[in-house]
Amino acid sequence: MSVRVARTLRAWVWGAGCRRGASNFRPPPGAVDAAALLRDATPAEERPREAAARRRPGQCSVLLFPGQGSQVVGMGRGLLRYPRVRELYAAASRVLGYDLLELSLRGPQEALDRTAHCQPAVFVASLAAVEKLQHLQPAVIENCVAAAGFSVGEFAALVFAGAMEFSEGLYAVKVRAEAMQGASEAVPSGMLSVLGQPQSKFTFACLEAREHCETLGIENPVCEVANYLFPDCRVVSGHLEALQFLQKNSSRYHFRRTRMLPVSGAFHTRLMEPALEPLARVLQAIDVKQPLVSVHANVDGHPYRHPKHIRKLLARQVVSPVKWEQTMHALYERKKGTEFPKTFEVGPGKQLGAILKSCNLQAWRSYSHVEVLEADEAPGQDP
The missing domain is CATH 3.40.366.10 (Malonyl-Coenzyme A Acyl Carrier Protein, domain 2)
Known part of the structure; x- marks a missing residue:
């Protein structure tokens, strides 16, 4: 330069x-x-x-x-x-x-x-x-x-x-x-940091989390990868109920660790x-x-x-x-x-x-x- x-x-x-x-x-x-x-x-x-x-x-x-x-x-x-x-x-x-x-x-x-x-x-x-x-x-x-x-x-x-x-x-x-x-203030939502493994099933996990939300009566639920950080590490954004479901069932999807981020909403999704x-x-x-x-x-x-x-x-x-x-x-x-x-x-x-x-x-x-x-x-x- x-x-x-x-x-x-x-x-x-x-x-x-x-x-x-x-x-x-x-x-x-x-x-x-x-x-x-x-x-x-x-x-x-x-x-x-x-x-x-x-x-x-x-x-x-x-x-x-x-x-x-x-x-x-x-x-x-x-x-x-x-x-x-x-x-x-x-x-x-x-x-x-x-x-x-x-x-x-x-x-x-x-x-x-x-x-x-x-x-x-x-x-x-x-x-x-x-x-x-x-x-x-x-x-x-x-x-x-x-x-x-x-x-x-x-x-x-x-x-x-x-x-x-x-x-x-x-x-x-x-x-x-x-x-x-x-x-962010329009709907309870957030972001979940997920440290996974090569066999982790992020797409399938988000799908099942959305289906869980539908059983709770949530219309058009959101749960999707919002940040691709490094290999096998993602941030998932969506309705709080979806993120809570992922935390509760993390072993099913081969997630090593999950952590809610201190943010106010589901950034980088259609909720924005x-x-x-x-x-x-x-x-x-x-x-x-x-x-x-x-x-x-x-x-x-x-x-x-x-x-x-x-x-x-x-x-x-x-x-x-x-x-x-x-x-x-x-x-x-x-x-x-x-x-x-x-x-x-x-x-x-x-x-x-x-x-x-x-x-x-x-x-x-x-x-x-x-x-x-x-x-x-x-x-x-x-x-």
């Missing part, structure tokens, strides 16, 4: 606000239009994909952005000493209408865990972690060739890649989170359909651009191709499974003996690193996490 493009990636924090009608917020003083900067300053021959091709894989980097469930009170404390992070949170509070930094640092946890709050909080903390990474290891940003984000983390990945300005991306996350919170229209509407209202680096979509694991593709799949993602295992295979597939890129998880928690270890041990050996809770030294290459 050229230095000019790397500088452009740094400018997303102060991007232009939403188009008229999308919201009533304004960008902070001195805002920079990252798209215009790229158009005016970067010749076509210096675009990142061509430049990256001249680097060895071991010199390149990949950024992973976590999703809902990684939030923890205190996140952001380890980022405040770095340039512009406080301004980033101040800009976020103007978009959201409440003090996001105060909520992130001091909670309470119950408030931070609410879908409407935690999605914006994880989004902003992840992009603030990018600012820390840029300050400590600017070459990582300059040499970045790809990014991916888990669920709401996909919005942060796209903002990092220049496909959206920060304020626009955060506003879309706000609308998404509030709509998903509302959909009420959130589709609000999200699709805001995605049409904001300016979506071609990413500067490859960003992989949750819906199919493949890189986004163009802005229309981004709008379509970001909306569909709300009611579709997150194919994270497939994304990991797509990101790290390479010939035997080829070096792996350096991978950085930017945001709270290390869940994506743990998943990467289970998907591709060799790729994980070049994994690092950017700490967001406490100030630390530059992230190294030893997990």
Whole structure:
């Protein structure tokens, strides 16, 4: 990636606000239009994909952005000493209408865990972690060739890649989170983490769980795989009665371990359909651009191709499974003996690193996490 493009990636924090009608917020003083900067300053021959091709894989980097469930009170404390992070949170509070930094640092946890709050909080903390990474290891940003984000983390990945300005991306996350919170409150539902075995029968288990719900008088019950994490590990979403049935009968389906997740609803299933229209509407209202680096979509694991593709799949993602295992295979597939890129998880928690270890041990050996809770030294290459 050229230095000019790397500088452009740094400018997303102060991007232009939403188009008229999308919201009533304004960008902070001195805002920079990252798209215009790229158009005016970067010749076509210096675009990142061509430049990256001249680097060895071991010199390149990949950024992973976590999703809902990684939030923890205190996140952001380890980022405040770095340039512009406080301004980033101040800009976020103007978009959201409440003090996001105060909520992130001091909670309470119950408030931070609410879908409407935690999605914006994880989004902003992840992009603030990018600012820390840029300050400590600017070459990582300059040499970045790809990014991916888990669920709401996909919005942060796209903002990092220049496909959206920060304020626009955060506003879309706000609308998404509030709509998903509302959909969650419409019916008792949830998500169940399932660690299985090669002989586990996920499809058959979900079918029998739905049939069980029908005997209880539940019409059109939902129970399906919502997240593909790593081999033999899935998250199943649906009606609470269906998930309770799976827990009670886990041995029948060769499940090794099950655990209810602390979320408010059955995300990434058709129970989230009420959130589709609000999200699709805001995605049409904001300016979506071609990413500067490859960003992989949750819906199919493949890189986004163009802005229309981004709008379509970001909306569909709300009611579709997150194919994270497939994304990991797509990101790290390479010939035997080829070096792996350096991978950085930017945001709270290390869940994506743990998943990467289970998907591709060799790729994980070049994994690092950017700490967001406490100030630390530059992230190294030893997990």
